[in-house]
Amino acid sequence: MMKKKRLLIYIAGGVILIVLIWWLKGFNSGDKKAITAKVKSGDFKISVTTTGELEAKSSEKIYGPSGLRRVNIWQVKIENLIPEGTVVDSGQFVATLDRTEISNKLKDRQTELEKLQSQFLKTKLDTSLELRNARDELINLKYAMEEAKLTLEQSKYEPPATIRQVTIEMEKQERNYEQAQKNYKLKLEKAKANMAEVSASLQQVQRNYDDLNEVVKEFTVNAPKTGMVIYKRSWDGGKQGIGSTLSAWDNVVATLPDLTSMISKTYVNEIDISKIKVGQKVEIGVDAFPDKKYTGVITEVANIGEQMRNTNAKVFEVKIRVNEFDSILRPAMTTKNSIVTAIIPKVLFVPLEAIQNDDSLTFVYKEDGRRIVKQEVLIGQSNENEIIIKEGLLENDVVLLTVPEKPQGLRIEHLPKKKGK
Numbered sequence: 001m002m003k004k005k006r007l008l009i010y011i012a013g014g015v016i017l018i019v020l021i022w023w024l025k026g027f028n029s030g031d032k033k034a035i036t037a038k039v040k041s042g043d044f045k046i047s048v049t050t051t052g053e054l055e056a057k058s059s060e061k062i063y064g065p066s067g068l069r070r071v072n073i074w075q076v077k078i079e080n081l082i083p084e085g086t087v088v089d090s091g092q093f094v095a096t097l098d099r100t101e102i103s104n105k106l107k108d109r110q111t112e113l114e115k116l117q118s119q120f121l122k123t124k125l126d127t128s129l130e131l132r133n134a135r136d137e138l139i140n141l142k143y144a145m146e147e148a149k150l151t152l153e154q155s156k157y158e159p160p161a162t163i164r165q166v167t168i169e170m171e172k173q174e175r176n177y178e179q180a181q182k183n184y185k186l187k188l189e190k191a192k193a194n195m196a197e198v199s200a201s202l203q204q205v206q207r208n209y210d211d212l213n214e215v216v217k218e219f220t221v222n223a224p225k226t227g228m229v230i231y232k233r234s235w236d237g238g239k240q241g242i243g244s245t246l247s248a249w250d251n252v253v254a255t256l257p258d259l260t261s262m263i264s265k266t267y268v269n270e271i272d273i274s275k276i277k278v279g280q281k282v283e284i285g286v287d288a289f290p291d292k293k294y295t296g297v298i299t300e301v302a303n304i305g306e307q308m309r310n311t312n313a314k315v316f317e318v319k320i321r322v323n324e325f326d327s328i329l330r331p332a333m334t335t336k337n338s339i340v341t342a343i344i345p346k347v348l349f350v351p352l353e354a355i356q357n358d359d360s361l362t363f364v365y366k367e368d369g370r371r372i373v374k375q376e377v378l379i380g381q382s383n384e385n386e387i388i389i390k391e392g393l394l395e396n397d398v399v400l401l402t403v404p405e406k407p408q409g410l411r412i413e414h415l416p417k418k419k420g421k
Contacts, residue, residue, distance in 0.1 A: 035402050036367070037351050041395040044349050046342040046383045047283075048275060052266030052320065052335040054286070056257030060225055062094055065218035068248040071211050073101055076219075078244050078253065084231045085330070088223040088256075095221040095253050097246070102216050109209040116202040123198045127191035134184045141180050145173040227256030230331045236309075257331050262322045264296065264335045267308070267315035275341040276301055282320050283338040289328060296320040298339065344381065348389045353401040355379060355387060363412070365400035366393070372404055374412045391415055 068076065077098040088094060148170035155166045223229070231239040232252050246253065264284060268276055282296040300319040308315050320337055322329070354364045355377070366375040380388030392415055393399070404410070 034400050034404060036398050036400055037354060039348050039350055039389065039393045039395055039397040039399065040386075041348050042346070044344040044347045044381070044383070044386070044388055045340055046344070046381055047338045047340045048268060048272045049336065049338045049384055050266040050268055050318070052264035052337050054262050054264055054322075054329060054333045054335055055331045056230075056255075056259060057261040057263050057321070059230070059255040059257035060227065061252045062221060062223060062229070062254045062256060064095075064097060064221055064246050064251040064253050065215045066251070067211060067215045067218075068251060071102070071105065071208065071215050073105070073215075074248045075245050076101065078240070078242055078246065081231075081242050081254070082229060084229060084239070084241075084254075086229050088227065088229055090223055090225045092223050093220070094223050094229060097219040097221070099216060099219050102212060102219065106209070106212050106216065109205060109212060113202070113205050113209050116198070116205055120195075120198045120202050123194050127194060131184075131187060131191055134180070134187050138177070138180050138184055141173065141177040145170070145177045148173040221253050223256065225256060228259065228330075230255050230257050259327070259329065259331075260325055262325075262329055262331075263299070264320040264322060264337055266318050266320065266335070266337050268318050268339075270305055270314040270316065273301070273305070273316045276316075276318060276339060281340050283340065284320070284322060285336040285338075286329065287334040287336065292326070292328075294326070295323045296337070297323065342381075344388065347380070348393060348395060349386045350389055350393070350399055351401055352382060352385060352387050354399040356403070361412075364393070365404055365407070365410070366413075367398040367400075368413075372400065372410055374407070374410050375399075376413060376415045378415060 064076070068074070079096045079098045081095040082088070082093070148166070152163070152166045152170050155163050158166075231241055231254055234240050234244065240254075264282075276298065278298050278301055280298045282298060284294040284296050286292055286294070297320065298318060299321045300317075302317040305314040305316045307313070318339075320339075350364065356363050356365065356374075361376060362379060363374045363376045365372055368375075375392055377392030378390040380390050382388065392413075
């Protein structure tokens, strides 16, 4: 009797152990690490996700010297620049530029100016002396002419030959005086021309010297108004900092952005650009603050594409206005932009990982009670993470996101055949 009881206890314990093992083992796949998801129902968003960069919608530019071209300086380097992000008041120091070239020009012009000033003085003295001598000669010739006239008057009782001789002498003195007057006028005009020439050269160099002195004052750059200094981006996308070169045609040192209105500038691949339209809504995330979410709207889509550097891909520039104002947002922050291109209402959808393909069969691994089956599905449009299920599943059905062990022996549940096929 005791042996029979003991045998029954052993048998019962064995059954319980087998049931427990079967329970822990779970489904017939034997996959204890299966990852599952429920079929969801609702509005399905189709979006294009891009990486962008924040920038101010408008900004005040901080300019360097405005007269560089006027003084024949075509490039100048930034020698010192306050750190990016510094908040400055109007008139506060921002940067200094390298004065080497303009200082050399100033020295050259100063030397040239001193030389021309000496030349101007010398020409003035020479012309004054020459004209004074000419005036003295005129006076002497006038006296000689008057003396000849007196001699002629006194010789009226002399013989005709003497009178004739005195007359010729008087006429000679008159011609000399008239010729000297004409020569004096020519010398005066020549003196004026010489002085005008030297004066013009002197004034030209003086103006250039004054321009250089005015421009060199602008080599210390100050803020035009209160704001936060943001470095300018050069053509290759790099920041223009200390050691960067300013062009005489583009003399912007830095900018003072209006942080109350921000945009995200991004680039969309040519494959997706047909889906992008002005006015579409955008969900914006900022890499620096992953917990923060913002909304935006597309305000501008480029009509002409451009080639990305170091790739063959063609992209189109897209500008997105950020709807919200947040004091923590700064230019040059990286954004993740999810552009909503379509919303399909009231559909079923599952994660992309749930979809499997076997030749022409599209299916999912679905829980069917305590079993797993291959459920054929008809799929629709997809976004980056999920895909629409048109047929084959119901809301809250559970699908596997991983392939179970030994999937070859699983039963296949086909979609019902439509009439007429």
